[in-house]
Amino acid sequence: MAVISYREALNQAMREEMERDANVFVMGEEVGHYNGAYKVTQGLLQRFSERRVVDTPIAEMGFAGVGVGAAMVGLRPIIEFMTWNFSLVAIDQIVNSAAKMFQMSGGQFNIPIVFRGPSGPAVQVGSQHSQALESWYAHVPGLSVVLPSTAYDAKGLLKTAIRDDNPVVFMEGETLYGMTGEVPEAEYLIPFGVGDIKRPGKDVTLVAWSRMVHVCLEAARELAKQGIDAEIVDPRTLRPLDTAIICDSVKKTGRCVIVEVGWPQAGFGAEIAYQVQRQCLDALDAPVERVCSDDVPMPYAKNLEDEVQPQVKDVIAAVRRALYLD
Amino acid sequence: MTLPDSARVEPEQAVPTTVDELAPLYRQMLAIRRMEEAAAKAYSQGKIGGFLHLIIGQEAVCVGSIAALKPDDYVVATYREHGHAYAKGIAARPIMAELYGKKTGLVKGLGGSMHLFDKPTNFLGGHGIVGGHVPLAAGAAFASKYRNDGRVTVCYFGDGAATIGGFAEGLSLSALWKLPIVLICENNQYSMGTPLYRSLAVEDVSLRALAHGMARDRFDGDDVIRVKRRIAEAVDRARVTGEPTLVEIVTYRFRGHSMSDPGLYRTKEEVEEWRRRDPLNRARLRLLEVGMAEAAIEALEADVKAEIEDSVKFAEDSAPADAYTPYVMKGAQ
Numbered sequence: 118m119a120v121i122s123y124r125e126a127l128n129q130a131m132r133e134e135m136e137r138d139a140n141v142f143v144m145g146e147e148v149g150h151y152n153g154a155y156k157v158t159q160g161l162l163q164r165f166s167e168r169r170v171v172d173t174p175i176a177e178m179g180f181a182g183v184g185v186g187a188a189m190v191g192l193r194p195i196i197e198f199m200t201w202n203f204s205l206v207a208i209d210q211i212v213n214s215a216a217k218m219f220q221m222s223g224g225q226f227n228i229p230i231v232f233r234g235p236s237g238p239a240v241q242v243g244s245q246h247s248q249a250l251e252s253w254y255a256h257v258p259g260l261s262v263v264l265p266s267t268a269y270d271a272k273g274l275l276k277t278a279i280r281d282d283n284p285v286v287f288m289e290g291e292t293l294y295g296m297t298g299e300v301p302e303a304e305y306l307i308p309f310g311v312g313d314i315k316r317p318g319k320d321v322t323l324v325a326w327s328r329m330v331h332v333c334l335e336a337a338r339e340l341a342k343q344g345i346d347a348e349i350v351d352p353r354t355l356r357p358l359d360t361a362i363i364c365d366s367v368k369k370t371g372r373c374v375i376v377e378v379g380w381p382q383a384g385f386g387a388e389i390a391y392q393v394q395r396q397c398l399d400a401l402d403a404p405v406e407r408v409c410s411d412d413v414p415m416p417y418a419k420n421l422e423d424e425v426q427p428q429v430k431d432v433i434a435a436v437r438r439a440l441y442l443d
Numbered sequence: 444m445t446l447p448d449s450a451r452v453e454p455e456q457a458v459p460t461t462v463d464e465l466a467p468l469y470r471q472m473l474a475i476r477r478m479e480e481a482a483a484k485a486y487s488q489g490k491i492g493g494f495l496h497l498i499i500g501q502e503a504v505c506v507g508s509i510a511a512l513k514p515d516d517y518v519v520a521t522y523r524e525h526g527h528a529y530a531k532g533i534a535a536r537p538i539m540a541e542l543y544g545k546k547t548g549l550v551k552g553l554g555g556s557m558h559l560f561d562k563p564t565n566f567l568g569g570h571g572i573v574g575g576h577v578p579l580a581a582g583a584a585f586a587s588k589y590r591n592d593g594r595v596t597v598c599y600f601g602d603g604a605a606t607i608g609g610f611a612e613g614l615s616l617s618a619l620w621k622l623p624i625v626l627i628c629e630n631n632q633y634s635m636g637t638p639l640y641r642s643l644a645v646e647d648v649s650l651r652a653l654a655h656g657m658a659r660d661r662f663d664g665d666d667v668i669r670v671k672r673r674i675a676e677a678v679d680r681a682r683v684t685g686e687p688t689l690v691e692i693v694t695y696r697f698r699g700h701s702m703s704d705p706g707l708y709r710t711k712e713e714v715e716e717w718r719r720r721d722p723l724n725r726a727r728l729r730l731l732e733v734g735m736a737e738a739a740i741e742a743l744e745a746d747v748k749a750e751i752e753d754s755v756k757f758a759e760d761s762a763p764a765d766a767y768t769p770y771v772m773k774g775a776q
């Protein structure tokens with residue numbers, strides 16, 4: 118298997134799907150001539166020309182809506198947000214147009230569109246450019262919400278997203294692009310709603326997605342030194358959610374810690390906690406724990422930024438609480 | 444004679460001025476340039492993080508236009524706002540300390556480069572979402588009209604903002620409600636890597652005023668006195684008649700969009716051409732013409748150098764941002 122970066126994996130997925138289906142096109146700010154603000158669309162303009170790799174002005178509401186309109190009549194747009202922070206300018210088109218169109222039209226107009234781009238806190242870019250918005254979109258019926266944590270998942274899930282006949286919110290980890298991993302040469306797709314065990318273990322279930330999977334992996338290595346064997350479950354898609362893989366794990370371990378980089382109130386972890394207590398209350402030996410960012414907008418200074426986000430030590434502390442060790 | 448940067452200035456009909464008027468503006472422009480050069484250096488040493496957008500090359504726009512304002516007037520700016528903040532009267536020390544993310548920073552290390560705010564000088568930010576701040580500026584102007592307080596609001600935005608809804612809606616409301624505002628498009632001809640001709644079907648942002656029956660102006664931004672004079676007309680209009688103006692000032696950023704942008708989408712020749720029109724060199728030559736002695740200019744320059752070195756030292760010596768005090772909701776700390 119080839120070892121490639123998360124960025125290259127995404128690039129390959131788009132390239133392959135554009136080769137496969139002439140209705141697929143990419144649109145967004147700096148996606149063409151600049152090769153992408155984060156270089157995810159590198160080389161696509163050269164390969165597919167301006168007809169299919171469309172640079173836009175700064176007009177998120179406009180080009181998100183153009184994407185939805187084009188999808189109504191049969192194209193398959195990939196709309197790149199330079200970062201998901203700017204999707205807030207376009208959220209009306211995502212929620213009120215894309216997500217509702219199929220139902221609103223009595224099943225006549227499905228919207229095969231992918232909204233994608235970097236998401237989650239970045240490094241020292243301040244509160245308007247550093248936040249996790251997956252819980253917002255995971256709330257909305259009609260959308261799929263996808264957050265790959267590895268290069269392998271990124272490629273397989275993006276290909277699925279592009280072939281999906283409904284709107285997909287595809288949130289890439291802004292700090293994961295350079296991370297490398299094994300990706301098969303042969304074509305593969307990863308279905309939505311199927312989670313993945315990123316580390317098997319028997320003492321406690323850690324549920325995490327996107328960058329938090331890597332924080333949990335590091336925490337698990339530390340915990341192993343303390344004799345605690347953590348299992349890490351990555352749901353990969355928050356909508357649809359693979360509750361079965363989470364509950365099966367909790368039935369084995371009896372403990373559940375949910376780690377997310379978003380804010381605590383109405384964060385997606387609260388939904389998972391609900392599902393766990395609803396579906397496997399008897400298996401729980403301790404209350405479900407959540408680790409989140411502090412309930413504040415992101416500060417700029419590095420020391421404060423680290424302080425408000427979940428760190429390895431916070432995960433370890435939550436695990437120890439769940440095991441009644443502290 | 445030493446010029447701050449390159450050596451040549453294009454000849455051009457000069458706007459009448461005096462040493463008393465021009466010297467302080469030259470000083471401000473030079474301080475902004477030196478401050479940003481120091482920031483760029485600190486960034487490359489890893490002492491400043493995140494995004495750092497420099498205004499180098501565009502200094503005459505913020506300095507000239509803010510010189511046409513009174514201290515009570517409001518300024519609303521983008522993430523490329525160090526110069527606007529300084530010109531509005533914020534000292535180099537708290538600006539630099541903010542970039543360093545220190546406790547002594549203008550907003551206590553919470554905002555960083557893109558989010559400078561200062562109530563005492565009526566500096567209303569420092570905004571990171573393109574176009575999102577234009578309605579905010581209209582809101583400040585709305586309040587001035589509401590209270591009849593005689594203040595004017597000046598709002599800055601890039602050429603790239605001319606295509607987004609926040610701008611279109613802010614413009615439209617300013618015209619409809621006749622708000623005392625001057626909307627200044629700092630047209631540096633690129634939004635990130637996108638030249639204006641790939642953003643706008645008609646490459647003249649000021650034309651947008653016409654459909655709203657709004658006054659407009661459009662001119663080059665390399666002569667700080669010209670900027671001051673032309674913006675003063677718009678500010679007077681706002682103050683006296685309460686009417687808004689859309690002004691487009693054509694300028695150029697010498698550096699990349701931010702520190703991480705090598706700017707490969709522009710030719711060396713193009714950048715060189717604009718560097719020859721450096722507003723600082725122009726102002727310096729003009730100072731000599733209107734009678735400032737070379738020695739006096741050099742003394743001013745030495746003073747600027749000391750001021751900026753002091754701000755860097757202040758930032759470096761300051762304590763890190765404090766153990767976290769959230770400012771999430773007033774009264775809830």
Ligand SMILES: Cc1ncc(C[n+]2csc(CCOP(=O)(O)OP(=O)(O)O)c2C)c(N)n1
Nearest residue numbers: 203523571572573601602603604633634635
């Ligand atoms: C709504 C939104 N979309 C995208 C961005 C990312 N972005 C930041 S600055 C910028 C270019 C802005 O160009 P312009 O308005 O010309 O201002 P300049 O940077 O040239 O001063 C872009 C695309 C953003 N901050 N906000």
Ligand SMILES: [Mg+2]
Nearest residue numbers: 601602633634
């Ligand atoms: Mg610009």
